[in-house]
Amino acid sequence: MIATEKTIEEKGWDVGRIREDFPVLGQTVNGKPLVYLDNAASAQVPRIVIERGAKYLREEHSNIHRGVHYLSQRATSAYEGAREKVKRFINAREARECVFVRGVTEGVNLVMHGYGRKLVGEGDEIVVSEMEHHSNLVPWQMLCEEKGARLRVLPMNDAGELILDEFDALLNERTKLVCVGHVSNSLGTINPVKEIVARAHKQGVPVLVDGAQGAPHLKVDVQDLDCDFYAISGHKMFAPTGSGVLYGKAELLEKMNPFLGGGSMIRTVTFERSTYAAIPDKFEAGTPAIASAIGLGAAIDYLNSIDREAAHAHERELLRYATEKLSGIEGVRIIGTAREKASVLGFVIDEVHPHDVGTILDQEGIAIRAGHHCAQPVMQHFGVPATARASFAFYNTKEEVERLAAAVEKVIEVFA
Numbered sequence: 366m367i368a369t370e371k372t373i374e375e376k377g378w379d380v381g382r383i384r385e386d387f388p389v390l391g392q393t394v395n396g397k398p399l400v401y402l403d404n405a406a407s408a409q410v411p412r413i414v415i416e417r418g419a420k421y422l423r424e425e426h427s428n429i430h431r432g433v434h435y436l437s438q439r440a441t442s443a444y445e446g447a448r449e450k451v452k453r454f455i456n457a458r459e460a461r462e463c464v465f466v467r468g469v470t471e472g473v474n475l476v477m478h479g480y481g482r483k484l485v486g487e488g489d490e491i492v493v494s495e496m497e498h499h500s501n502l503v504p505w506q507m508l509c510e511e512k513g514a515r516l517r518v519l520p521m522n523d524a525g526e527l528i529l530d531e532f533d534a535l536l537n538e539r540t541k542l543v544c545v546g547h548v549s550n551s552l553g554t555i556n557p558v559k560e561i562v563a564r565a566h567k568q569g570v571p572v573l574v575d576g577a578q579g580a581p582h583l584k585v586d587v588q589d590l591d592c593d594f595y596a597i598s599g600h601k602m603f604a605p606t607g608s609g610v611l612y613g614k615a616e617l618l619e620k621m622n623p624f625l626g627g628g629s630m631i632r633t634v635t636f637e638r639s640t641y642a643a644i645p646d647k648f649e650a651g652t653p654a655i656a657s658a659i660g661l662g663a664a665i666d667y668l669n670s671i672d673r674e675a676a677h678a679h680e681r682e683l684l685r686y687a688t689e690k691l692s693g694i695e696g697v698r699i700i701g702t703a704r705e706k707a708s709v710l711g712f713v714i715d716e717v718h719p720h721d722v723g724t725i726l727d728q729e730g731i732a733i734r735a736g737h738h739c740a741q742p743v744m745q746h747f748g749v750p751a752t753a754r755a756s757f758a759f760y761n762t763k764e765e766v767e768r769l770a771a772a773v774e775k776v777i778e779v780f781a
């Protein structure tokens with residue numbers, strides 16, 4: 366007998382059950398059941414994360430690391446407990462390698478200020494890829510401008526895949542850092558970051574990975590990737606906004622200058638000079654987003670409580686189904702057709718501006734994103750000002766994909 370491939374449902378992914386964990390999904394928008402397909406911008410928050418945040422505010426709210434009193438100790442232990450959860454989630458060697466930040470933007474800027482401004486000089490080079498989000502591009506341009514350094518760009522092909530054959534030639538003794546996204550937010554491409562890290566390391570160059578879209582959809586093991594920095598945004602992985610992590614290898618973080626100066630990041634202060642606290646405190650000046658960090662810990666608990674392999678398989682199936690449905694509609698062009706993709710479907714419709722697509726879909730209760738997705742060089746590559754983008758999470762359904770396809774057909778009818 367020939368074994369047939371099991372469906373996701375047979376493998377045990379009960380999307381109806383999972384949706385109950387996300388109260389926001391149960392509402393109607395413009396009189397229609399909400400179809401939330403803007404997960405790459407911000408994913409929704411499960412009940413246990415909401416409840417954990419409420420418990421902190423109700424029972425534990427206090428400043429951390431400062432007080433000897435009961436509440437401060439509870440808040441500190443919840444905050445540091447969240448750091449331990451992050452450490453295990455990304456398989457860092459030590460919790461002190463995980464710096465809480467507001468998100469990837471702050472994480473990359475921290476590396477730019479702490480590492481870049483200290484170690485990059487005139488004539489040095491930074492390599493980025495053509496598909497970077499502005500967060501992993503603009504800070505490096507700012508640094509290059511300040512230091513007289515040069516930005517080198519690893520190009521991509523028309524499928525939206527990096528042209529790795531051109532990578533080695535970009536590296537030389539002046540290269541100080543390679544900055545690359547794990548998953549492109551505009552194209553969905555999963556980049557071969559392990560290979561990129563290995564090649565860069567051969568030339569002694571450290572690598573920063575923008576994990577904003579990687580961490581929600583892929584299993585991340587920073588030791589296996591051997592990357593030097595990995596940045597995460599909590600709000601894209603089912604946690605509140607204001608939470609995020611910059612992972613850095615301890616020896617690099619220790620070498621770096623602090624980013625923000627102030628309370629909590631010092632060891633001693635006199636008018637003559639200050640000395641700094643050990644990592645990660647050196648990078649966490651002032652009162653951090655305590656509730657958000659604790660929420661990120663709860664989101665990790667949630668992710669650990671579900672079958673993540675089945676969740677990712679479900680997302681891949683939604684992407685496959687949506688790609689099939691939309692590419693079957695005349696006038697629709699998919700932007701981003703890499704062989705390895707995660708959960709993002711960018712598209713344009715002949716003669717229709719993506720903002721109009723987004724507005725009409727909203728009338729149907731469908732939330733997508735339209736614009737340049739903070740990746741203008743990607744839009745330039747494909748010769749479009751913007752795209753419409755549907756992005757999936759494991760709580761989305763095939764019926765929602767069908768509603769998306771029907772709404773896209775409606776857009777075409779409206780503009781015919």
Ligand code: C6P
Binds near residue numbers: 501575
């Ligand atoms: N992308 C999107 O809709 P922040 O805003 O700091 O949490 O994350 C910035 C960022 C960095 N890198 C990538 C690959 C991203 O996708 C994002 C955020 C959102 O695609 C908002 S533009």
